[in-house]
Amino acid sequence: MKLPKITPLIFLLFMSFSPYSKAEIAPPETGKRIIVHKVGKGEELHLLAGYYLLNAREWGKIYVWNSDVINNQNRIYPGQELIVYVDENWQPPYDLDEYLRSIGRR
Helix, strand or coil, rough: CCCCCCCCCHHHHHHCCCCCCCCCCCCCCCCCEEEEEEECCCCHHHCCCCCCCCCCCHHHHHHHHHCCCCCEEECCCCCCCEEEEECCCCCCCCCHHHHHHHHHCC
């Protein structure tokens, strides 16, 4: 059985309704706020999850929230701006730059 060719116009129409199209920033849940984090040298999603979410294993949340700018979950690059949803009263648990220097990432 031969399948019909999809014209570029139909393909674009399909992609505009696809869940894989560019994500938009969702408003935070009640009791949450958005932080925009500019990725620095030596940072990885699990390090950011440990810092902002206090659990490095929740790196997948940051990936999902930023799927429009992260092409590969194993690679983030200095200068990328990522959004992170944190509790309204979130305070930095430690100095991220100091921590990254202590483990040789900066």
